[in-house]
Amino acid sequence: MSPTPVGSLFISPPVAPGVDWTHLLPILVAIPGVAILVWGLVRGRLPPAAGVAGLVLPIAAYGFGMLMVMEGSKDVRFCGSCHLMTPIVASLRATDGSSLAAIHFTRGLVPTNEACYACHSGYGIWGTFEAKKAGAMHMLHNLTGHYALPLELNGPFDIASCLGCHAGAASFRDVEAHQDPDVQQALLSHTMACTGACHPAAHPEEALTGGRAPS
Amino acid sequence: MIRVACLLALIALAILIMTALHLDGATATMFSFIGIPALAVALGLYVIKRWQLGAFRRGSGPSTT
Numbered sequence: 001m002s003p004t005p006v007g008s009l010f011i012s013p014p015v016a017p018g019v020d021w022t023h024l025l026p027i028l029v030a031i032p033g034v035a036i037l038v039w040g041l042v043r044g045r046l047p048p049a050a051g052v053a054g055l056v057l058p059i060a061a062y063g064f065g066m067l068m069v070m071e072g073s074k075d076v077r078f079c080g081s082c083h084l085m086t087p088i089v090a091s092l093r094a095t096d097g098s099s100l101a102a103i104h105f106t107r108g109l110v111p112t113n114e115a116c117y118a119c120h121s122g123y124g125i126w127g128t129f130e131a132k133k134a135g136a137m138h139m140l141h142n143l144t145g146h147y148a149l150p151l152e153l154n155g156p157f158d159i160a161s162c163l164g165c166h167a168g169a170a171s172f173r174d175v176e177a178h179q180d181p182d183v184q185q186a187l188l189s190h191t192m193a194c195t196g197a198c199h200p201a202a203h204p205e206e207a208l209t210g211g212r213a214p215s
Numbered sequence: 216m217i218r219v220a221c222l223l224a225l226i227a228l229a230i231l232i233m234t235a236l237h238l239d240g241a242t243a244t245m246f247s248f249i250g251i252p253a254l255a256v257a258l259g260l261y262v263i264k265r266w267q268l269g270a271f272r273r274g275s276g277p278s279t280t
Contacts, residue, residue: 023235030228037228040221048270055261058224058254065231069246072238081239139244 026064033057074117084210091207150208156190216264223257
């Protein structure tokens with residue numbers, strides 16, 4: 001494999017000079033809150049006005065913090081920062097077409113900085129909500145060690161994530177198998193998946209074992 | 216009680232600042248499962264203390280807690 005080329009042309013989205021307010025705002029709001037709370041901790045009491053500020057500032061800081069985490073957790077690097085996901089994210093760069101995720105990632109068919117999120121979240125506000133809910137459960141499973149290897153999808157993959165891009169594409173519509181009513185029904189009822197029979201697996205099997213050798 | 220509430224809120228804000236400086240799976244997990252509960256408990260303790268001091272009763276004047 002050739003070394004990864006470097007340069008600002010290869011960064012997506014292009015890095016614009018400026019302040020990252022999603023990360024700065026929670027800190028700016030938290031700092032005066034910290035000052036008030038230290039005051040309360042030392043004195044053991046707070047005047048009512050300071051008490052209200054000591055309530056409102058941490059709540060506001062956490063509100064901005066939640067927006068920051070919601071947005072930042074879409075990043076592929078965030079997904080790969082947990083050791084179980086590291087091999088999966090690493091496998092995205094494979095150029096041998098061995099997995100559906102790598103094909104999409106290396107050909108730029110999904111935004112490369114949000115590749116995991118592009119396929120693993122539904123559409124609309126509820127798609128985002130469901131993805132975040134699933135992500136919180138993943139963190140809980142990771143924290144408590146309640147997971148089994150190899151990793152498996154919890155339930156059938158939502159084919160709507162595929163159809164969101166492919167349904168209107170001529171290259172998708174022209175495929176004879178996609179025009180078969182029985183195949184269409186099987187795919188939409190989740191009795192048949194895109195992967196396995198016709199397309200390569202979403203992720204290579206060795207990446208789903210959290211870096212351990214598959215048994 | 217106010218000291219405990221302030222300490223818990225400070226822990227929550229420390230986790231928030233850590234998360235903002237370096238967002239990854241570990242800090243996001245702390246943010247979700249330590250920071251948010253710590254802040255919620257701190258707020259609860261503060262409100263209980265204010266209620267005990269009569270802050271939410273009719274005709275009660277401002278009191279320093």
